[in-house]
Amino acid sequence: MSEERAKELFNELKQGVIIFDEERVASAAQAVVDEGIDAFKAINQGLVPGMEEVGDLYEKQEYFISELLLCAEALYAGLNILEPNMKKRKARVSGALIIGVVQGDVHDIGKNIIKMVFEVTGFEIHDLGRDVPVEEFVEKALSIDVDIVCLSAMMTTTMVNMKEVILRIKEKNPNVKVLIGGAPVNEDIAQRYGADGYADDPKNAIQKAVDLLSVLKEIVEDKDLSS
Numbered sequence: 001m002s003e004e005r006a007k008e009l010f011n012e013l014k015q016g017v018i019i020f021d022e023e024r025v026a027s028a029a030q031a032v033v034d035e036g037i038d039a040f041k042a043i044n045q046g047l048v049p050g051m052e053e054v055g056d057l058y059e060k061q062e063y064f065i066s067e068l069l070l071c072a073e074a075l076y077a078g079l080n081i082l083e084p085n086m087k088k089r090k091a092r093v094s095g096a097l098i099i100g101v102v103q104g105d106v107h108d109i110g111k112n113i114i115k116m117v118f119e120v121t122g123f124e125i126h127d128l129g130r131d132v133p134v135e136e137f138v139e140k141a142l143s144i145d146v147d148i149v150c151l152s153a154m155m156t157t158t159m160v161n162m163k164e165v166i167l168r169i170k171e172k173n174p175n176v177k178v179l180i181g182g183a184p185v186n187e188d189i190a191q192r193y194g195a196d197g198y199a200d201d202p203k204n205a206i207q208k209a210v211d212l213l214s215v216l217k218e219i220v221e222d223k224d225l226s227s
Helices: 003-018 022-034 039-059 065-085 109-119 134-143 156-172 187-193 209-226
Strands: 096-102 124-132 148-152 177-181 197-199
Touching (some): 003 022, 003 039, 003 065, 022 039, 022 065, 065 109, 096 134, 096 156, 109 148, 134 156, 148 156, 156 177, 177 187, 187 197
Parallel strands (some): 096 148, 177 197
């Protein structure tokens, strides 16, 4: 399969998300699968850039919540086809990862994107979903040998729940790495809450969800050096 053809389909995915055309996205995603193109690359070079552009349009107030939701539906039309066809990649380390959106918050698009990227690294993923109570995060973290806990929040009113989750988990297991992400998160908040890393996004949590990957990479490299 030519590189030109792959780029063509990736662009179809991107543009389909931007103009919230579910059929266009689904058609391009199916072509990716049928033609043997890497589904992981299709997500990261097609769907994710599309949502990044949507985030820019949202910031410029050219798109509003209604358009954002339609774009998300188009995104999921592609993810539903591509995700089952992603090839597992050789993981540098194995381990368990918990991910979820904190209590009171139902914005899970960014969480779902980052979850799928984590899955191909070989981590055992425990997705708790959205609007997750503090106790559920803590109980899950203590019931398994977890390495990383990823917390997401889109609103300042729900972000405060991250602090309690981090405190409770690290009291029991200080070695657990906690990453937080979402629109209201910044370095000061991450430090005050006791998080090990964060993804800030002054524009929109969706377009920066993938930033957590760089934090994960550093953690993975640290584990390799210490093993």
